[in-house]
Amino acid sequence: MHKWLVFLHVLGAMGFMLAHGGTTAMTLLLKRQRDFDHMRALLDLSRHSGPTLGVALLLLLGSGIAAGFTGHWWGEGWIWAALAILVGITVGMAWSSRAHYHRLRKLLGMPYFEGNKDRPALPPASEKEISAVQATLRPGLVAAVGFGGVVLIAWLMMFKPF
């Protein structure tokens, strides 16, 4: 039973990374785009992977929590540290998504998310406004936090150091 739960956990992690591929590409490529249609295509690429990402994250979390019980690990520090890092990354990414990517969607005249609601497209903003938000993007930092966090979580889970 425990081995199956770990299998499902790893499967969920695989699915999560696969579903995150489009978003990663968007994050790393968006800042250097100068054409607004290019930017719209990249932002859409990320948006459509949302449902798959959600399912994979649920599988990852559900099987991880259950495996924590079957492996009697909830009394150990590494599992709490891994969970805290996961929550931290998720919150950070969600904030970054709203502050930058949904703001860009709004300015580019695409449907966007604001105030916990999906909003319809508005007329596109000026080139100056769009460029100003684009200039605030930090793709290297987002990638380092995201993948660095995943590396740290994998290390904690595999080496169980404390």
Add this chain to the structure above:
Amino acid sequence: MYELLRFLHVLSAMAYFLFHGAVASVTFALRREPGPKRIDALSAVMVFAYAGAPIAGVALVLTGIVMGFMGRWWGDRWLWTSLGLLLVIGILMNRLGKPYLTEGFVRASNREAQTQTPTRAGFAGAMRKFFFHPMFFALTGSVGLAVVLWLMMFKPF
């Protein structure tokens, strides 16, 4: 040493899935992204993915091979089965995925080609529709990799 290699194997697998996920998202996007300008952006994603995936793939295979020696698993059938399965998935994706992507990019960037490409009728048309669908690639890849993962974790034979 073995534990460290296993850790690197897992990390390279994650990086590989991340890059491959970018390709997967493009295969789906090709069906809904009209216009040459948007297609240019998707081409940039492909360049990004094809730059990173081989590096992660080589790291994944190399760490796997060394671990096979350290764990004395080269005499076990599960290892050969998973390698065979990976090879089959790779060939299938290469033989069907490449023409799909090429055709997708040509059709999406050329509006004339979209209207002129004839639709094949009958069995050939149905087969083409089945194999030239992004969901076919997604399912083949996902199920195949799930079986490979099962073989590696359970080592059943």
